[in-house]
Amino acid sequence: MGEPLAVEATGLAKSYGPISVLAGVDIAVPQGTVFSLLGPNGAGKTTTVRILATLLRPDRGQARVAGFDIARERRQVRRSISLTGQYAAVDELQTGEENLRMMARLAGLDRRAARRRAAELLDRFDLTGAARRRVGTYSGGMRRRLDLAASLVVQPSVIFLDEPTTGLDPRSRLAMWQVVTDLVGSGMTVFLTTQYLEEADRLADKISLIDAGRVVAEGTPAELKQRFADQRLELHLVDGSAYEEVVRRLGPRAIATNPAQLSVSTATDGTALHIRALLDEVDPDHTAVRRFAVHTATLDDVFLALTGHTATSPEKETADV
Amino acid sequence: MSDTLTMVGRCVRLSTRNIEAMMTALFLPVMLLLLFVYLFGGAIDTGTKYVTYVVPGVILLCAGWSSATTAVTVSQDMQGGIIDRFRSMDIGGVSVLSGHVAASIARNAASTVLVLGVALLVGFRPDAGPLAWLGAVGILLSFVLAITWLAAAIGLLAKTPEAASGFTFFVAFLPYPSSAFVPIDTMPGWLQGFARHQPVTPVTETVRGLLLDLPVGNNAWWALAWCGGIAAMSVILSAVLFQRRIR
Ligand SMILES: Nc1ncnc2c1ncn2[C@@H]1O[C@H](COP(=O)(O)OP(=O)(O)OP(=O)(O)O)[C@@H](O)[C@H]1O
Ligand SMILES: [Mg+2]
Numbered sequence: 001m002g003e004p005l006a007v008e009a010t011g012l013a014k015s016y017g018p019i020s021v022l023a024g025v026d027i028a029v030p031q032g033t034v035f036s037l038l039g040p041n042g043a044g045k046t047t048t049v050r051i052l053a054t055l056l057r058p059d060r061g062q063a064r065v066a067g068f069d070i071a072r073e074r075r076q077v078r079r080s081i082s083l084t085g086q087y088a089a090v091d092e093l094q095t096g097e098e099n100l101r102m103m104a105r106l107a108g109l110d111r112r113a114a115r116r117r118a119a120e121l122l123d124r125f126d127l128t129g130a131a132r133r134r135v136g137t138y139s140g141g142m143r144r145r146l147d148l149a150a151s152l153v154v155q156p157s158v159i160f161l162d163e164p165t166t167g168l169d170p171r172s173r174l175a176m177w178q179v180v181t182d183l184v185g186s187g188m189t190v191f192l193t194t195q196y197l198e199e200a201d202r203l204a205d206k207i208s209l210i211d212a213g214r215v216v217a218e219g220t221p222a223e224l225k226q227r228f229a230d231q232r233l234e235l236h237l238v239d240g241s242a243y244e245e246v247v248r249r250l251g252p253r254a255i256a257t258n259p260a261q262l263s264v265s266t267a268t269d270g271t272a273l274h275i276r277a278l279l280d281e282v283d284p285d286h287t288a289v290r291r292f293a294v295h296t297a298t299l300d301d302v303f304l305a306l307t308g309h310t311a312t313s314p315e316k317e318t319a320d321v
Numbered sequence: 322m323s324d325t326l327t328m329v330g331r332c333v334r335l336s337t338r339n340i341e342a343m344m345t346a347l348f349l350p351v352m353l354l355l356l357f358v359y360l361f362g363g364a365i366d367t368g369t370k371y372v373t374y375v376v377p378g379v380i381l382l383c384a385g386w387s388s389a390t391t392a393v394t395v396s397q398d399m400q401g402g403i404i405d406r407f408r409s410m411d412i413g414g415v416s417v418l419s420g421h422v423a424a425s426i427a428r429n430a431a432s433t434v435l436v437l438g439v440a441l442l443v444g445f446r447p448d449a450g451p452l453a454w455l456g457a458v459g460i461l462l463s464f465v466l467a468i469t470w471l472a473a474a475i476g477l478l479a480k481t482p483e484a485a486s487g488f489t490f491f492v493a494f495l496p497y498p499s500s501a502f503v504p505i506d507t508m509p510g511w512l513q514g515f516a517r518h519q520p521v522t523p524v525t526e527t528v529r530g531l532l533l534d535l536p537v538g539n540n541a542w543w544a545l546a547w548c549g550g551i552a553a554m555s556v557i558l559s560a561v562l563f564q565r566r567i568r
Contacts, residue, residue: 054408054409055405055408055409085402085405087401088401088402089401089402089405093338094338102327103406106327106412151406
C-alpha cells in the first residue's frame, strides 16, 4: 500500500445526450496535498468536482473520496468534504454573519457554537467589518471569501474549490492564494480547479491538465515545466516535405505545429549547445531549416502546446461575479 | 428536523427582506380589498354587504398571488449555487422546500390578519363562534398549503425564475371564475359549470359560511378533498422533480 489517497478516481465518464463531457478521467490525490485540475472553459472541471462531491452521478467509473465510495457511501463522503462551487452559494439578502451562522447550524452546531464559529471565520477571512452588511453589498472578493468561509464551518478533510479566483482582481487573487496555502497548513486536502496555469503553479503539489473531458498531462509543477521548458525553439522549414520530416523526427516533442506556415516548435533550455544539438538532430543534412527563432515560452504557449488552444489569462478575464 | 427549522428561519428572513414579496404579502391584499369594496362593490349585488361577501375571496386571491413568490424563490435556489452546497452538506430536499412552504404560510398569515383588520374597519361584520373561526382558519391553511406546494413544484419544474413566476399566473387567476367575487348565477352558462367545479368555490363557500354562520353543506368536504388532493399531488411531484433536477 502506498500513501493514503484523499481522492482516487478511475475512468470517470459523463455524457449529456450525445455530448461527452468527461471521457475517462483518472485522478489520485494524496492526503494533505493541494491538487489542481487545470483546464479551459468547458473542459469538464465543474463536472468532475460535482461528481466527486456526490452531486452528480457518473455514467462510468469509480471514485473514493476521504476513503469512502462516492456511489455507495454518499453520506460519509458528504460528512468528510466541503464544496465551494464556481458560483457563490450565499444568500444576498442575508448578512455575512447570518449566512455563516445558518451554515454552522446546518452543519450541526448548536446556536451558541454557531455564533462563535461565525465570529471566528469572519475574523479569519477579514470580514468582521462587513459582518452585519447584506451580502448583496459585498465586492466580488469579499463574496468569494465569505463563500469559502461558509464551507469551513466544520473542518472537512477534503475541500473542493471550483475556480476560487475567476473574476477576482489581482489583489483579491493573492489574498485567496494565501487562504488556500493556510488551509493546507492545517492538514486538509485541497482539490482546486482553475483556468490559470500560474495559480496551479503557485498552489498545487500536483496538477492535472484537463481538456475536452480528458486528462492531457499530469505531474508536479516542476515536472510539467521541465517537460514544457520555458524556452521554445521555433523552426521555419523550406518546404512541405522538410516540414513532414522534421515533425516526424521531433515526434511527441513537437509543439505548435503549423503546416500552413511550415513552422514547428519544440522546447529547449535556450543554451547554444542544446539548440545546436537539436538542429543537428532534426536536420542532419542542413537543408530543411530555413530560419529559426528562440522564444521565451508564455503560459499561453504551454496551454497551446498541451491543448491546441490558448488559455485564458487573468488579465484578459473580466469580472463576472 | 433542526435542519428544517434552520431553513424555515432562512426563508422567513429572506421574505421579510424581499421588497417584492413584502409588497405582495402586505400592500396588495389591502389594495385589492379596497378596490373590490369601493370600486366594484357598488355594482355587484350579492344580497349582503359586499365587503362581507368578498373577504374570503380577497384572502384566497392574495394566497394565489403570493404563491408566485414561492415559485420564484424555489427556482432561484435551484438555479443558484446554494442548492449544491446544501446537498453537499447532506441537507435533504424536504428541508429546503419546507422552509419555503413555511415562509409562505407566514406571509399568508400576515396578509390574512391585515385583510381581516382592514375589512373590519370598512364594515365587515362576521358572525362566528370560536369553533367556526377555527374551522375557517383550518380551511384557509389547507388551501395555502395546497397552492404553496403546487408553487414549489412549479418552481422546480421551471427552467428560470421568470418562467416560474409566469406559471403561477393561472393559480392567481383561479379565484375570478368562482363564487369569490360574484355569485355564480350571474355568470354566463358555459362558465357556471367550471366555476362550480373548481377548488376555489368550495373553499370560498366554506369560509364564508363559517364566518357568517350560514349553512356550509358539502362544501367543507369538497374543499378539503380539493386541497388535500392538490397538496398530495404537489408534494409527490416536488419530490420527483427535486430528484430529477439534481440528476
Ligand atoms: N446539464 C448539462 N447539460 C448539457 N451539457 C452540460 C451540462 N452541464 C455541463 N455541460 C457541458 O459540459 C461541458 C463541461 O462543463 P463543465 O461545467 O464541467 O466545464 P468547466 O471546465 O467547469 O468550464 P468553466 O471553466 O466554464 O466553468 C461544457 O461543454 C458544458 O456545456
Ligand atoms: Mg466550471
